[in-house]
Amino acid sequence: MSKTIAGPEIERLIQLLARLPGLGPRSARRAALHLVKRREQLLQPLGVAMAEAAARVKVCANCGNIDTRDPCTVCTDPARDQSTVVVVEDVSDLWALERAKALNAAYHVLGGVLSPLDGVGPDDLTIRRLVERVAAGGVEELVIAVNATVEGQTTAHYITDQLADFDVKITRLAHGVPVGGELDYLDEGTLSAAMRSRTRF
Ligand SMILES: [Zn+2]
Numbered sequence: 278m279s280k281t282i283a284g285p286e287i288e289r290l291i292q293l294l295a296r297l298p299g300l301g302p303r304s305a306r307r308a309a310l311h312l313v314k315r316r317e318q319l320l321q322p323l324g325v326a327m328a329e330a331a332a333r334v335k336v337c338a339n340c341g342n343i344d345t346r347d348p349c350t351v352c353t354d355p356a357r358d359q360s361t362v363v364v365v366e367d368v369s370d371l372w373a374l375e376r377a378k379a380l381n382a383a384y385h386v387l388g389g390v391l392s393p394l395d396g397v398g399p400d401d402l403t404i405r406r407l408v409e410r411v412a413a414g415g416v417e418e419l420v421i422a423v424n425a426t427v428e429g430q431t432t433a434h435y436i437t438d439q440l441a442d443f444d445v446k447i448t449r450l451a452h453g454v455p456v457g458g459e460l461d462y463l464d465e466g467t468l469s470a471a472m473r474s475r476t477r478f
Pocket of ligand 1: 337338339340341342348349350351352
């Protein structure tokens with residue numbers, strides 16, 4: 278246990294910052310010091326922004342996205358193609374796809390993937406709500422954009438089975454050579470998946 282070098286308020290700030298992804302105790306100390314040195318320009322506005330976010334953040338009952346309104350900004354955007362729904366594991370994936378401007382579509386955030394070993398079953402995810410959305414009509418294509426992990430693919434198959442009776446086109450992301458990737462550096466799984474899903478030139 279290292280010696281305490283600041284008052285309890287600052288120590289608490291460091292402890293909380295250290296829980297953020299990508300920040301260890303050392304970088305949390307550095308961040309805390311940066312904040313307290315700039316308390317007017319940074320620490321106070323950050324505190325206000327955090328309090329406002331904490332008070333207003335909601336989970337969209339329709340799609341599972343996180344926003345300050347329910348239904349969320351994505352679900353209520355008239356400029357989006359609401360007949361195409363991209364199914365993702367987490368809000369971070371939704372944000373990544375939006376940054377890539379990949380598709381002007383609606384989303385469905387599962388809240389994780391099926392993982393029997395970790396005790397995550399279908400009822401822990403928003404799969405039932407997804408089936409309801411498809412059953413309600415208006416969804417023509419479901420793009421399953423889960424991670425290319427065993428759990429991700431198991432989840433994709435489970436969702437496909439649940440929707441077998443509905444007239445909806447189900448697609449998935451291509452697996453293969455990353456843009457700018459060199460074949461020599463790819464693992465065998467990626468290379469063989471790329472070969473299997475080859476497309477016409
Ligand atoms: Zn939504």
